[in-house]
Amino acid sequence: MKWMVLASLLYAALFGCTADSSPVIRLINQDNVEKTGAIVYLDKNDIGLIQGNLRITSSNYEIPAQQIDTDGDGDWDQVLLLCDFEPKEVKALEIAADKADNQISAEPYTNISFSVKAQDRFAGSKITEIVRKRGATQRISDPFFQLEGPGIENDKVAFRTFFDPRNGKDIYGKTTDQMILDRAGIGSSWHQLSDWGMDILRVGQSLGAGGLGVIEEGTLYRLGDADEITYQELYSGDLESSHRLEFKGWDSGSRKIDGSERLTLTKGKYYYRNDIGISDTTLTLAVGIPSFKSDSVTFRKHNDLFSSISTYENQADGTDSKLGLAVLFSSDQYVDHGSTDTTGTVSDTHYVALKGQPETRIYFFACWELSDVYFSKRSNFEEYLQKEADKLSNTIQIIKK
Incomplete structure (x- = not known):
């Protein structure tokens, strides 16, 4: 006994x-x-x-x-x-x-906002799933969708994806931990600093904030339009939100492929995760950072698993403030990195070239000094990037009973 x-x-x-x-x-x-x-x-x-x-x-x-x-x-x-x-x-x-x-x-720390264009002070009907066909464009001055596509945010930063042939990504810098996308741009311009922050990225003809492309015979092509694109909100919760885009007949240089993007944003992080799927792994994938205000890009190997390309300049559009941008990726997939010039269909872009795989995971960082004064120094931005790379490579061990 x-x-x-x-x-x-x-x-x-x-x-x-x-x-x-x-x-x-x-x-x-x-x-x-x-x-x-x-x-x-x-x-x-x-x-x-x-x-x-x-x-x-x-x-x-x-x-x-x-x-x-x-x-x-x-x-x-x-x-x-x-x-x-x-x-x-x-x-x-x-x-x-x-x-x-x-x-x-309690008050949620993440949110997804996708709706038709706002009327007066209120956003239109929320969209949780929608399909669009090739060539469906928007007038930037009067878009059909309120944020020109789905937006995703946490208590630190917000991003939006253009739901049209551009398929680029933009950044809203935040000066509050409140959820703001449902009111961004309603009754005021998001290109001007407001009580919640502002749009801080110039996208133009670049790939935008972690936008995708492919490299074919030395030329960078946008992964933009497709025969059919399906958007689906997967979940929007207190700690994390995620949405998915599926592409059929996705333009990829001289070819068409099927593919997907799943964007996820977690409480407290200055970056989103993108899980990218492509049906043709012979392609070389590219992930971009706009280069309008940065002449050079830094490549860094952080540890055995992760490397990054990054820029850090007074590059927050519409302000004279510091903004650190980075793409974190698997070192095993690294092929090369480079920059495009100011001409061409994809211009003003720093990019990293990655080996094609059925599934690729990247992280895109946007660290603005008006969100946190910590990022007013390059060394602090680089320290944050290193610490997050180390966290992602040394995950918590899970042992079941």
């Missing part, structure tokens, strides 16, 4: 629960450094609870969590956790189904 009691105590010590408690997963910070705002994704199959809401605790402290639908089928697939870790810390998570809605109910 004594050995059974000792075994139960040992089990509780190792996993932080008793045999009658909820499922337990351990999260381990394997590094001897503190990690704040670490992102952890738990798959539904790892949890074992598939119905309803979840309550996740560690040492009797409730962990901020969001159940997310990664494939758009209406059912959640993963749980996102945002955790802080001390060096070498181990967290034992207790996970239980809960009839109450224990999802975070």
Whole structure:
């Protein structure tokens, strides 16, 4: 009998629960450094609870969590956790189904905004899914869509994608942690500094803020229009939001391919993640940064997994302020980097060339000094980029019970 009691105590010590408690997963910070705002994704199959809401605790402290639908089928697939870790810390998570809605109910830290053009003071009907055909253009002075396409934001920065043949991306620099895209440009111009911030990027004929292209025989072509493009909002929640674009007959130089982009933005980050899919892996993919106010681009290998190209100048459009821009990518895919001139169909662009793969993940950074005075120094921007690259390469270890 004594050995059974000792075994139960040992089990509780190792996993932080008793045999009658909820499922337990351990999260381990394997590094001897503190990690704040670490992102952890738990798959539904790892949890074992598939119905309803979840309550996740560690040492009797409730962990901020969001159940997310990664494939758009209406059912959640993963749980996102945002955790802080001390060096070498181990967290034992207790996970239980809960009839109450224990999802975070405070002011959301992320948001997706996509609607028809606003009338007067109010945005039009929200769009969660829409299909457009080739050649559907917009007048920039009077666009059909309020932000010219879907916008995505968190408490630090906002981005928009042009839902037309440009397929470029733009940046709204934020001076508030409130969600602002639903009112941006309504009754005022987003090209002028307001109480929430402003549009801080000149896009022109460049690829824009992490916009995509392909390189064919030394020429950069835009991954822009397609025979059919489908937009779908996957989820918009307190901690993270994500939307997807699917392309059929996507123009890629002299060829047409099928492909996709899935943009994801998480609370507290000055960058979005783009999961890119292409059907033809013989292509060389390109990811861009506008070069209007930066003559040179910096290439840096951060660690064994990640490298980047970046610029840092007084390049926030409409202001005389510092803006750091970067594309972070897998070092294994790196081919080359370069810049286009001021002419051609894709002009004024620094770009990185990447080996074609069925799935490519990149991160695009936009760090504006009016969002955080920390970014008023180049060294601080470079430090942030390095720290995030290290976090992404040294993820939290997940051990199931």
